[in-house]
Amino acid sequence: MSEILRVENLTKFFDTSGGKLHAVDGVSFSLEKGKTLGVVGESGCGKSTLGRTVLHLLEPTAGKIYFEGKDITKVGKKELHKLREDMQIIFQDPFSSLNPRMTVSDTIAEPLILQKKLQKVQIGQEVEKLMDTVGLADRFANAYPHEMDGGRRQRVVIARALALNPKFIVCDEPVSALDVSIQAQILNLMQDLQEERGLSYIFVTHDLSVVKYISHDIVVMYLGQLVEKAPSVEIFRSPLHPYTKALLSAIPKPDVHEKSKRILLKGELTSPINPKPGCRFAARCLYACDRCHEPQVQKEIMPNHFVACCRAEELMTGTLQDG
Amino acid sequence: MQSVKTNQSMVKKSQFGMVMKRLAKNKMAIVGLVIVIILLMIAVLANVIIPYDYGYQDTSALLQAPCAKHLLGTDNLGRDILSRLIYGTRLSMKMGILSVLLAAALGTFLGSIAGYYGGIVDDIIMRFLDIYQSIPGLVMCVALAAVLGHGLNNSILAVGITTMSGYARMIRGSIMQVKGMEYIEAAVAINAGDRRIILKHIMPNAISPLIVQMTMGIGGAILMASTLSYIGLGAQAPMPEWGSMLAGGRSYMRDYGFIVIFPGLMIMICVLAFNLLGDGLRDALDPRLKD
């Protein structure tokens, strides 16, 4: 399977008054062409920063990014320009990701106008075709964003992202602001587009049921660190990292009979500013030991199943020696 | 959330058309708009419609109370107050509009640099604005007038430079707010250059608060300019500027009250109209409001 994107040890720090905010800290993963990688984690775990850093909307502090085998970590303006046609982004909030002063057709045509390849008439036809693919009725061509509801607005955002015919799209919580029935329509639309156009997605969300449905592989993040990566079926069947276990057990299942036994975490998120080395979940982890305070290494315990936890094997085999 | 009428199609409505439709709903704003239009017409047609030349001295009718010949009476030199008020509208409108344009230009320039580039540039400009704004408006204006000298154009300059800082702060705030929006990140993601982002994405959304502030600003500028003239720093003697008319009429106030009442009334009506229009525009220009 050819690899469309590989990220090695990607790091992004923000300087804040209180010190260095470790938003993304040494994350590595790869994405197959035509596949979807789910990035899941709670608020503040750096999943949105990761998505934006890959697209160079934020400059990475360290680490390497390879797109179709080419190193694009340091890239000139012209090359970035070309790159932007292959990589696009979809945002969460349908209200703030559309310019309130531009009509739907202008918004979708904007990338094509900037590309300066097509004439005005061709752009018009292309916009109609795009509106059709995302299921937007033609009569919305002249509508303004505040005249449409969340679902339709998200379809405009998707149409704009598809305008340059990209190969890879970062979806930053695209359905979190939508109702369940509309959410299902958008998820189906994104899957159809993936099949038709061979798109690959990085799908960032905090909603575990959505990520299980749409992604082939899943990455779980906690406070900027990648704690576990595995195929989606694998992660839900046998999670290895204590945080992933707690996260999965916390999802309320719509099943009346099988009342799930919950692992309740103690305490609250620790601060991402100037964090201590080692595993950042140690403060809340039931199995924490002093080995957890050394930097954790991503180990491939099972085929294609990586975990960054020194006690992962013991947990898996149930042979817990104490600390 | 705007519930969409599912059936009829969306005809291409211009931004201006939508704003006017929303403005029409607000009665007070319409009152303001009508008065402003009347004032503008008076200002433009001043020479045509004034019964007497503003400088003509009817020596036979000094300090005459309002009567048939002089609808609003005459001042101590026998000049017809109505004609002077009408011509004064032209002066005041000119002062108000030009000084606001100057202030808005300076403010937008400084504010957009601070807003768009941020960082140290933003800090320096903001500190400068802090110092600039710690001098009360009228005090700064008076000091500028002293330096620039008397006369109408100088007071336009003085008022413009003084009120510049309000626009700068406002433009910087709205640019920063718009810059934080995701559709700016989306524009960067589809290869829009800095120029395109500023012109097509930032400015149209940062403009509406500017329009509102300029509309209200005209009223404020007229107020400040007439104050300058009142203390003798603005328009000089023969010019029928409302402020200087008030100053002139002050010593005759005891017996001929009407000399003092009408110019002040004109200033108030003018400022009131622009304030009403400004309030109405603020609601009409807010994109999130339902139609």
Place this chain on the structure above:
Amino acid sequence: MLKFLVKRILWLIPVVLGVSVLIFTIMCFTPGDPARNALGADASQESIDEFNEKHGLNESYLVRLGSFLKSTFVEFDLGTSYINGSSVSEQITSRLGYTLKITYIGILISIVLGIPAGIIAATNQNTWKDSLSMVVSLFCASMPSFWFALLLVMFFALRLGWLPTVGVKSWTGYILPCVSIGIGGAAGIARQTRSSMLEVIRQDYVTTAKAKGQSHSRIIWGHCLRNALIPVLTVIGSQMAVLVGSSLVCETIFSIPGIGSYLVTGVNQRDYPVVLGCVVILSLIFSLTMLCVDLMYAVVDPRFRNILK
């Protein structure tokens, strides 16, 4: 809290310094020859040179700026007036009391009238009380303060004769000037209080209070007022600037020997040291008042206090 106070006062120094430099620069780099104004148009060339020499107008800008700053902030001597040679600092200290009285009574009037009017308008919205108080405050806000002063004088002083038309020999002399500048401020504060009260009434925590079974009036005075006052403080700050400005005019109308009238005469005679001194002192008054407003922030808004800890 103390840390904030010290930090805020320390910040005052660069502001006042900045103001003096700004005004001084404007004064220097503008056309018009102060010497010819002071000695009259037909004064002889030597007397003009001698005048320039005396007032050091020939040195370079930096030297003059240095000497001005040294004299102002080190020796607290604001130089001497070009016209009558009197010391500017003495004049200002003698006039300071009047200006302070007028501005502070004025701001007091605008607060005492403005805030209740805003609250009344907000609490019974869309009733005649609301529209009446808003129309009145709109009119007062649009009215030029000096015209309002003239009307007051015409009616109360001339027609009814209750109050003196000019001068502040007794406290009655202060009524008309302070009312004339206070009313404008009251209008601005009333409108802001109303809009921020309406904003607060729509907040979730007001619904929570109602869901607790709290009575309507206790919600207004207990929960809403305190939160609504935070944005009002900013408006009080900006109204203070307008007030200091309009006290200038009001002092000329009622011929009150304050810093404002001194500035106006200085400006008319192009007497730069007087103008310079007055502007610096008025800015200082305004900045000190803003310091008090900032302190009020810390008292009213705990979030603000938390940032300082």
Place this chain on the structure above:
Amino acid sequence: MSEKDVLLSIEDLVVEYSSDSEIVHAVNDVSLQISKGQTLGLVGETGAGKTTIAKAIMQILPDPPARITGGKVIMDGENLLDLKEDKMQKIRGNRISMIFQDPMTALNPTIVVGKQIMEAISLHEKVSSREACRKAEEMLEKVGIPKERYSDYPHQFSGGMKQRVIIAIALACNPELLLADEPTTALDVTIQAQVLDMMNELKQEFGTSVLMITHDLGIVAETCDCVAVIYAGEIVEYGTAAEIFDNPQHPYTTGLFGSLPNMAKEGGRLKPIDGMMPDPTELPEGCKFAPRCRFATEKCRQGRPELRSAGGSHVVRCMRTS
């Protein structure tokens, strides 16, 4: 359900919002009953009228736009809608209390947290302020917050902690009925689990009956005894949790289950409900769901279907007999 253990019953409640030109029909003839100690889940999407019903019970609907134009809310034989404001104030927070969706804005930022709890207590119980303060500290401990944080300000708490304070306020006077309007929607899933668990414990301990308003069927399955599905201001299906989850009858309910990603089999596609929520100012005649329903017939579009029984306490408003 025998009459005696019904705590509160809503009969044919109708609520409308009048914006300048249009009338929004938010709640149309809703009838519901909540028994003592029972948790009733009210499930529906945005704009279905869930929050309006809760606020109508509490009589805290913003009066100018909202109007209750019909129906009764009966508690202990008394119609709450007829009560005057001061009598209603005695009930709010004491016998019925409410918690809201967004913890970030539900607490007064300028008053310490403890005092906001104490306020609820001293309003309804004639106790000295010292006693009320002690009780407030006890409530803080009960919701898992150390009582030393009594005099901290809301901005010093995280979202999850704020929601615990709000629950402490609501349960301070041990109310008989708690209206929970999407209490954990704004929280992360691990914090949500903690809060839901705590609510269940307190529910058992106090024996409070709860009206749980949510759009998340997972929460309904885990916390509710009975479920009412609401669409466009109308109850379209009601039954015990088992009845609803095991054999949903109404096309909208099956559509909701079809849209749930975690219910989909491996690799199966979602079966969403096509079309959009109806425009509340122009609600369709007859069955409100007809325009989006696969089985809609001409009959559905004419008459408004009645709630018919589908076995046990399971009722559904649909003419289609399966």
